[in-house]
Amino acid sequence: MVASRDERRLSTAEAAARLGVKPATLYAYVSRGLLGRERSSDGRTSTFDPAEIDRLARPGRARRGRRPATDLVVPSALTAIDQGQPWYRGVAVTDLAATRTFEEVAEWLWTGRFPAPAGPGGLAPWRAPEAALDAGRRAQAALPATALPLERIRVIAAALAAGDELRLELRPAAVTAAARSLIAGLVDCLPPGRTSGVSAGAGSIAGRLWGGLSTLDPEPGLVGVLDAALVLLADHELAASTVAARVAASVRADPYAVVSAGLATVSGTLHGGASLGIEALLDEVDRPERAATVVGARLRRGERLRGFGHRLYPDGDPRAGFLLARLRATAAGSPRMAVVDALLEATTRRGLPEPNVDLALAALAHVTAMTRGAAEAIFAVARTAGWIAHALEEYDRNTPIRPRAVYTGPAPGS
Secondary structure (H helix, E strand, C coil): CCCCHHHHCEEHHHHHHHHCCCHHHHHHHHHCCCCCCEECCCCCCEEECHHHHHHHHCCCCCCCCCCHHHCCCCCCCCEEEECCEEEECCEEHHHHHHHCCHHHHHHHHHHCCCCCCCCCCCCCCCCCCHHHHHHHHHHHHCCCCCCCHHHHHHHHHHHHHHCCCCCCCCCHHHHHHHHHHHHHHHHHCCCCCCCCCCCCCCCCHHHHHHHHHECCCCCHHHHHHHHHHHHHCCCCCCCHHHHHHHHHHHCCCCHHHHHHHHHHHHCCCCCCCHHHHHHHHHHHHCCHHHHHHHHHHHHHCCCCCCCECCCCCCCCCHHHHHHHHHHHHHCCCCHHHHHHHHHHHHHHHCCCCCECHHHHHHHHHHHCCECCCHHHHHHHHHHHHHHHHHHHHHHHHCCCCCCCCCCCCCCCCC
16 A cells, blocks of 8 residues: 555654654744645644655754754744744734733733733733833933934833843743833833823833824824734744844843843844834825825835735735734724825735735834834834743743854865
């Protein structure tokens, strides 16, 4: 009898045993594109090509897959990218964004539990100590008036760290307490974008972040969209900034230093900083009837239009779809939303890929009249929760991350 295709392939347990790794590590290889898999005929398990497993297991070639730029593989129980979307600890991120607040989702990432309500009004607001807030405000106030929100956040993080003498206490409860204070401080130390702001330490993180980024008074529905954005961006597996944060945590850097490593990396134009150019594009469009003209002019100049397509989501970034749908429902009739929709219509006609979450964040900042650079600041505040979650895993693992280079220079001694 001829063996079936699935029988000729390796099961998850067999493939992991041949590589000498845990099944979680095997699936980490899959998620980073280092290893292919196929669903078995029953649709419930995965099978693996023995030749591909043997190639990975070959001495000198471990972890050197089809895309060497993603060689680093780290087991993690936090975020899976599967079935076309991210999952936080097994729960679809879009479900979390529809039903949970940012604070609840941060606690879910950190502890694997949703927090119990603290009282009739819900969870107690996260707060930073007054001395820390004073230091953070004075530090960012020394920056030029033209400084972007993310630049201010990086300075605030350093000031908050200097005032926490217990920051090297790395037990989980101490780290999560520091994280709540840190995120609250990052938000509350931003200069208020409007005069009638929410007082520091009062209300949700989304509501307080609104006060530091928008000149408009908060509209509950749009603050809810901002909160959903924070949930959607809280983690994304081993993105570049998360790798930086995990490396810092793996050598026992304190939570503030971990976040500072992530903030430095997220500012890159191929990462969280991508939204800055999209904000400029939306400002240039200005009116719906100008969308096709502006897009056409940029394409003729050979400029890349950021905010479209994502290599992990060939069928469309579900975070962008969710956020744009919420934004349309909440800001129906808004002239600024009409600009966003006109831009998307123009790019669709030209065959561009589906919008990604960077465009959705820039759209949120545009519709809510936020200050320049607001979208990347939202990204950074959200991702701080994920960086802390990854730090907690590294503190528990207690093993430095030390990648090895594939040397390509002259032969030693030549």
